[in-house]
Amino acid sequence: MPENNNNDVVLRVKDLHVSFYTNQRCNNVLRGVSFDIRRGRTLCIVGESGCGKSVTANSILRLLPDLSRIESGSITYYKEDGTEVRLDQLEKNGKEMRSLRGKDIAIIFQDPMTALNPVYTVGHQIREIIKEHKPGLTKQQLKQESIQDLAEMGIPAAEIRDGEYPHQFSGGMRQRAMIAMGMSCEPKILLADEPTTALDVTISAQIFDLMNGLKRDHGTAIMMITHNMGVVAEMADEVAVMYMGNIVEYGKVEDVFANPTHPYTKALLRSIPVLGKGRNQQLEPIRGVTPDPFNRPKGCQFCPRCDYAGERCETEMPSEEWVKEGHYTRCFHFREVMKDGK
Ligand SMILES: Nc1ncnc2c1ncn2[C@@H]1O[C@H](COP(=O)(O)OP(=O)(O)OP(=O)(O)O)[C@@H](O)[C@H]1O
Ligand SMILES: [Mg+2]
Incomplete structure (x- = not known):
């Protein structure tokens, strides 16, 4: 080219x-x-x-x-x-x-199971990424952010879902959780x-x-x-x-x-x-x-x-x-x- x-x-x-x-x-x-x-x-x-x-x-x-x-x-x-x-x-x-x-550079995979770790809650995994990007947030603030990220993806009852593991999510919800992870670090x-x-x-x-x-x-x-x-x-x-x-x-x-x-x-x-x-x-x-x-x-x-x-x-x-x-x-x-x- x-x-x-x-x-x-x-x-x-x-x-x-x-x-x-x-x-x-x-x-x-x-x-x-x-x-x-x-x-x-x-x-x-x-x-x-x-x-x-x-x-x-x-x-x-x-x-x-x-x-x-x-x-x-x-x-x-x-x-x-x-x-x-x-x-x-x-x-x-x-x-x-x-x-x-x-x-x-973030990636949202075609198959969400490749990106989510089965042994951590979804909220925890999102917070790990936010922490990298915005150091200094309190535990409480981090939790608010991860819940908000999930809610923005249209996940109902985000507060509860935040504390759940990937296997407790439906396929479509896992996909959305992964998109939230990809986007959360801007x-x-x-x-x-x-x-x-x-x-x-x-x-x-x-x-x-x-x-x-x-x-x-x-x-x-x-x-x-x-x-x-x-x-x-x-x-x-x-x-x-x-x-x-x-x-x-x-x-x-x-x-x-x-x-x-x-x-x-x-x-x-x-x-x-x-x-x-x-x-x-x-x-x-x-x-x-x-x-x-x-x-x-x-x-x-x-x-x-x-x-x-x-x-x-x-x-x-x-x-x-x-x-x-x-x-x-x-x-x-x-x-x-x-x-x-x-
Ligand atoms: N893990 C693998 N082992 C062997 N060959 C592979 C592997 N992954 C991809 N390929 C080869 O690379 C080609 C391109 O694969 P790729 O996954 O990039 O397709 P794609 O355009 O993303 O298709 P789709 O729309 O189905 O996702 C495949 O046709 C296959 O031959
Ligand atoms: Mg493909």
Whole structure:
């Protein structure tokens, strides 16, 4: 990706390659992922199941399992004081990485059980994070804060719930407790992996409001993973569309929605229900199936499913090309795709 210097950038991922090694086989899960996360803005990463969204988020905080490896590329965190930290070069569980986790960069996992400790009450776990961020609060004040955090997440009887253990919470409540933990330290960057997928719409809306508040009041940069284009439309400033380990299109949400340049983005946009068109509107599924990661197409990964594909697409992977400032695509035929009204 060409340099796009801007001092609002808080995190820059550049040409990131990550592989998983299982049963003596190597799966190149991320294949040159590049994007920026900016202060006070929300980047949504969207794409189908298995394309590498969670691996991207977990790479940033070096939370990948041992059977995986960052092969190349860089992940740079730009601190407010101007220093740069190469997260990809830090020791996975070293002091520096541990102090960044939760404090500077927080993550809300897709599966809440990975984040909650079963042997402590939920309130205790939230207070541990608040303590780090606001030292000097009394026990009483800390308790008030943790209860308030839970209440803000729409958890009823927060005072009682505060003293309960994760197994006493329902799945949706655990999810909300984890979101409360992620947000309570007012991080510089919040990585949210499908934070509200398991929750009903009113609670989701409430949580999105709280995230927007964090962004507005503290300049938090948010990276949110979703497979829902409706959520992208509502929440994103920038969007990254991912397909089989690559970002195939990246840009301001208004640019990408008005002028999609990748056939996969177009197909995703055609799959959003339009308000007012009723329940029976035809949503177009994307033809074909996702290829086996161990038997990938040689060139463009989307080629076998693409209406625009030509010979070159079969053998060559398109590199990132700027459509306009801040908007890139990985498609040889992007001009044609843009012109085509379909
Ligand atoms: N623990 C693991 N062991 C082996 N392979 C893994 C592991 N985690 C991820 N992968 C591989 O990485 C790919 C990307 O996984 P990832 O979890 O990032 O997908 P995702 O885009 O988050 O999907 P979803 O929308 O279902 O959460 C998977 O298709 C899988 O092949
Ligand atoms: Mg995932």
